[in-house]
Amino acid sequence: MKYNSMRRVKEAVALNKPDRVPLFLFLSTRAAKELDMNLDEYYSSPDNIVKAQLKVIKKFSNDCAYNFYYAAVEYEAFGGDIVFPERNSGVVNSGEPIIKTVEDIAKLKVPVISESKSLQNVLEVTRKLSKELKGEVPVVGVCIAPFALPIMQMGFDKYIDLIYSDFDAVLSLVKKNKQFTLNWAKAQKEAGADVIVYVNPLASYEILDSKMYRDLIFAHDIEVVKQIDTYVCSLMGSARIYDGFDMILDTGFDLTAFASDDNPDIIRKSRNKLALLGNLNANDMLNWSKEDAIRYTKETLDLYSKDGGFILSGNYAEFPYDIKDEILLAISDTVSKYGKYEK
């Protein structure tokens, strides 16, 4: 049977060696460049996202389609504002926090997915991509972990204050977020998402100390992740996972992203246990020459791909808008050339 992206990815996730290392270029705003549109125009119609994703799959031999709009899409569903950047290289930001006092938590309503325009747009993109790609290329969706959503809902500083002063209040917020995260992941799955990236920076020891995560949050993540009935990929933003690897494993993820400065020994920890996705430094790519792109891609393949179970990608779920075509093409060509497995 001929290899397509889906088969390639499935074999990598199953810790095997496909024909070559799969490549996940997470191009969200960067894909808008292909249609030569401003971001607000680009996001005004799901058809634009579908068109751009199909284009970048072909152009860069990308092994995934990405339904992602921007991180604040879930926050928008909770009633938050979003702020479009003045120029395309900016990001779509969440606006002022919607939870200003502990009392606001009780008033917060769990968004009904069918009633949220922003979520419906993402689902429409997912359905259309899934239909167009006919199961040959996996569609990747994103959901933010219940304990990570308050970073936008409250602002990170206020959220940290609450974690250390009133954890019961945090739990009452997370109860609502858990319900939403599960509904949102399931809706994306039903619309055709084959992989859900579970964005969970608090699981990184860089962000929250591991003991606190293990004692207070870990069980909630296990409960959510085990109910998402498709491939689930752990992503801690751009934070390192090294010391938290065993917890990732025990959470029940099918694969995990890792940081560009993670301990390379992670390959030993993950062997025969969990597929890895990473870890080119997407920010550095802005300064790379074509030769740099080839060199870093080869180095990454040499370090992590030998035993299978590896998907080449960036260090977080977005490649910056200003990355040049020649860099993405050099990465893609290098994977095609040097990422092959001998059969």
Next chain:
Amino acid sequence: MKLIDRIIQSIRYVDRNEASHLFDMVFKKSGVEGLNLSIIEVLNKIGDLWESDKLSLTQLYMSGVICSEVIDSYDIETTIISSSLKIAIGVIKDVHTLGKKIIYSNLKSQGFNITDIGSRLSPEDILKIVKENDYDLLLLSALMHGSALYVKNVVELFEKNNIKIPIIVGGAPFRLDEELYKTVSADYTASGPKQLIEIIKGLKK
């Protein structure tokens, strides 16, 4: 265990009551100056622990919060002047203020003359604030890469308006790309409070 180490341990566990009790012991024994010196020592050691991956970001943030609370609880002015520079700190474009708050509370607690000029600032906002307040040093924080790029516009505006103060940048994009501060024409970048303080102490008014 030495008292300073006990304080650090209480901060590591974000035990406000214990930290406050221990700092009070220092105050009763050594007065305002002793308290200020112990806060500086604690925050320096906390900075070391964070930079060597032995402390998380949330613990680093809470260390500044706890030390600020201690200082506020005595209603006293710091007796330590760590630098004569008049410093402004703000967040460019982003709404994410955690990095700014970490640096602000840390520097304030260590006797720096620092003012929080806000978040979601445009380059024009920053120019106006700096011009009106005659700052000697500008600290800019960003979380998103796209926001970090706006630092270059600040530098250009400063040049046009003949404002010659150093700009130090920090935040995730500058940590992930160590050359980014040069791309946006900032003078320095710092990965955390400890490195930042070393840079500031090397600057002259």
